[in-house]
Amino acid sequence: MVSTFLNVEDFRRRARWRLPKVAFDFIDGGAETESAVRGNRGAFAEVKLRPKNGTRVGIPDLRTTVLGHELSMPVALAPCGMARIANPQGDLGAARAAGAAGTAFTLSTMSGHRLEDVAGVAAGPLWFQVYEVGGRPRVEASLARAAAAGFSAIVVTLDTQVSGHRWRDSRNGASVLLGPNKVAAARYVPQLLQNPEWLVNRLRDGLVPRVENVMREDGVPEYLWRDIRARTLAWEDFAWVREAWSGHIMVKGVLTAEDAVRALDAGVDGIIVSNHGGRQLDGVHATLEVLPEVVDAVAGRCEVLLDGGIRTGTDVLKALALGAKAVLVGRPWMYALGSAGEAGVARLLEIFRIELERDMQLMGCAKVEELGTDCVDAPPAWYARHRGV
Numbered sequence: 001m002v003s004t005f006l007n008v009e010d011f012r013r014r015a016r017w018r019l020p021k022v023a024f025d026f027i028d029g030g031a032e033t034e035s036a037v038r039g040n041r042g043a044f045a046e047v048k049l050r051p052k053n054g055t056r057v058g059i060p061d062l063r064t065t066v067l068g069h070e071l072s073m074p075v076a077l078a079p080c081g082m083a084r085i086a087n088p089q090g091d092l093g094a095a096r097a098a099g100a101a102g103t104a105f106t107l108s109t110m111s112g113h114r115l116e117d118v119a120g121v122a123a124g125p126l127w128f129q130v131y132e133v134g135g136r137p138r139v140e141a142s143l144a145r146a147a148a149a150g151f152s153a154i155v156v157t158l159d160t161q162v163s164g165h166r167w168r169d170s171r172n173g174a175s176v177l178l179g180p181n182k183v184a185a186a187r188y189v190p191q192l193l194q195n196p197e198w199l200v201n202r203l204r205d206g207l208v209p210r211v212e213n214v215m216r217e218d219g220v221p222e223y224l225w226r227d228i229r230a231r232t233l234a235w236e237d238f239a240w241v242r243e244a245w246s247g248h249i250m251v252k253g254v255l256t257a258e259d260a261v262r263a264l265d266a267g268v269d270g271i272i273v274s275n276h277g278g279r280q281l282d283g284v285h286a287t288l289e290v291l292p293e294v295v296d297a298v299a300g301r302c303e304v305l306l307d308g309g310i311r312t313g314t315d316v317l318k319a320l321a322l323g324a325k326a327v328l329v330g331r332p333w334m335y336a337l338g339s340a341g342e343a344g345v346a347r348l349l350e351i352f353r354i355e356l357e358r359d360m361q362l363m364g365c366a367k368v369e370e371l372g373t374d375c376v377d378a379p380p381a382w383y384a385r386h387r388g389v
Contacts, residue, residue: 002340002347008311008332011348015086015338020195022172022188023085027334029279031164036278036286040309043286047318048377052364060360061367062353066303066326067153067248067269069125072102074368075316075352077345078307078328079129079155079252081110081211086338088205091118093342094333099123101349106155106328107213109133109142114212119149127153127250130241131160132233133214139233140244142213152247155272159253160232164280238266250305255290257297270303277308277330288319292382295323313355320368321376 005011016024030037062073077098084090090112091105098105104125107118119126128146132139146154169175173188192199232253233241241249250270251263263271273294275284287308295304306319307328319327329352336344365371 002343005336005339005344005347005351007351008335008348011332011335011339011344014340015335018195019086019198019338020192022169022174022191023198024338025168025172026082026166026174027080027086027331027338029166029168030277030282031166031279032282034278034282036275036282036284038278039284039286040275040278040288041311043288044309044311044315044318046379047288047322049314049317049321049363050375050377051362052375055364057361057364057366060357060365062356062360064326064368066104066305067125067250069104069152071104071125071326073353073356074320074324074326075310075349075356076104076305076326076328077106077333078330079106079108079127079157080330080334081108082112082209083108083334083337084112084205085202085209086334087341088201089337089341092121094337094345095122095124095126097333097342097345097349100346101353103349107151109213110211111213112210115142115146115151116149117212119151125153126151127155129155129157129252130233131157132237134216136237136240138214139241143241143244145213147245147247153250153269154241154245154247155250155252156233156238156241156268157252157276158232158259159274159276159280164276164282166279235262235266238268242267252307254294255285255287257293260294260297264298264301268302270305271298272328273304273306273308273324274328275308288322289379289382291319291322291324292378296383313352313359316352316356317359317363317371318376320371321373322378323373 064071064074077094091107092113095105095118099122105122106127106129107115108129109131128151248269250272251268252272252274254260254263254271254273260271273287273291275287287306291306298304303325304323305326306324310327310329316327332348333345336348
């Protein structure tokens, strides 16, 4: 069946049909008016490609190197919490699919699987997303576990001091249906009954979604105890994070040149330009829009990646041309997981590869390193903003 999926929207439609509204909207939705979600997608339409026609390319070389690891293509999987609500295979299935495709997988702090178990099935580079959950001792313990399991990099996420207000989740009762308070969930149960296959899978997998990497010593998930939310680490914390972690460090959530410079001062190895997929602060700039600003501020001193709104191969080409070393996709792999489990994620990555090969040929580029600002026309204001014009 997965061979019939041709693009991300096919997976999204299938996931919407297979998942109850609370689960689909948790994946699909954003903060407040969702203008940042729409903005991420709209920004790609503002960039036009400039192909080099009359060029014989052959089969393009999609390989790139991120943090010293060769990826088979410049598309990796972003961290997505609570993946088991899409399918019980969760992060295990996604990590296997990423490894088979020769690319990297980023495990969320709020994963439903133990990081050791994910490491045990992954064949590609593994990165571990870090929130400040449970205080410094808990973070240091998680970093020690990640290092022992073979994770090569951590992704410190900066934009989650509190959870953004997602109106869809509030209306659907996500905090009770996807959390521990099953008495309060009673009035929302009818929406689950409309998707009996999903409900049966959830019951088999354990009614309360698991968050295996934030467990307290007494077996209670940290984020459920007293409703503690994930918090961000601050710039001043990078000194002790570097002491606790000897591998590569990336920061995720940078949207300005000023924060890019702070990241460099903190000694990071990579920056992920991200607005959390529009799930945190609504009304912020699209990630593609601020990518030139960040790339200019970094000036080659660390690697820059981008997430937010990537849906097609041409989206990837535009991000690379504007200076990203690679992109990360989040919602697309959650749609694919909800549609067809691990096989869905594998098919999604295959689609990106097929599209990238075709689009590179049409662009007249034999390898990704040939993609530069001469390959795109972007709004002049995107460049003028950070040059003081």
